[in-house]
Amino acid sequence: MNQTATIAPSVAAAGPVDPLEDRSELLTFRCGGQRYAVDIMSVREIRSWSEPTPLPHAPPFMRGMVNLRGSVLPVMDLAHRLGSPPTDDDPRNVIIVIQDRARVHGLLVEAVSDIVHPRMDQLQDVPQVGDGDDNAMADRLFVVDDVMIQVLLIARILPPIGTQFAGTMT
Numbered sequence: 001m002n003q004t005a006t007i008a009p010s011v012a013a014a015g016p017v018d019p020l021e022d023r024s025e026l027l028t029f030r031c032g033g034q035r036y037a038v039d040i041m042s043v044r045e046i047r048s049w050s051e052p053t054p055l056p057h058a059p060p061f062m063r064g065m066v067n068l069r070g071s072v073l074p075v076m077d078l079a080h081r082l083g084s085p086p087t088d089d090d091p092r093n094v095i096i097v098i099q100d101r102a103r104v105h106g107l108l109v110e111a112v113s114d115i116v117h118p119r120m121d122q123l124q125d126v127p128q129v130g131d132g133d134d135n136a137m138a139d140r141l142f143v144v145d146d147v148m149i150q151v152l153l154i155a156r157i158l159p160p161i162g163t164q165f166a167g168t169m170t
Helices: none
Strands: 026-031 034-039 043-048 062-068 071-077 094-100 103-109 111-116 138-144 147-152
Touching (some): 062 103, 071 094
Parallel strands (some): 071 103
Antiparallel strands (some): 026 034, 026 111, 094 103
């Protein structure tokens, strides 16, 4: 299938148009039996599963903390955070290390799938199902091979700024 870029007359003199300019770059993964994506720019690394040390008085979706090259990394069970049953311990699970401003967290997921580049016109709004949905965890979705993939909002997935777990600021 040939893709062609249309250059608007006012932009033609500036040079060729990058065909990826109108695209997002997203990391897709499986979590709670569903497919999700996050902006690749929020992903610092993907690491293999290691059992976290529990955090006292933490919400049930917080699995604990792991050592990330000398720093404490809080690890969240993303499936549990999104309302699915907790993720079973499995050595094939992975931890996606994400960053939102100064906050760094690990997201426990079943598997990382791919890096995709959906065009902006392929992204659709997630239907509102509640009153306002101001706290919705995803705001966009797209379809790949008849599978809907929700694009998660990192700032809404992470615990609120200032939440403290066992002396660790998140």
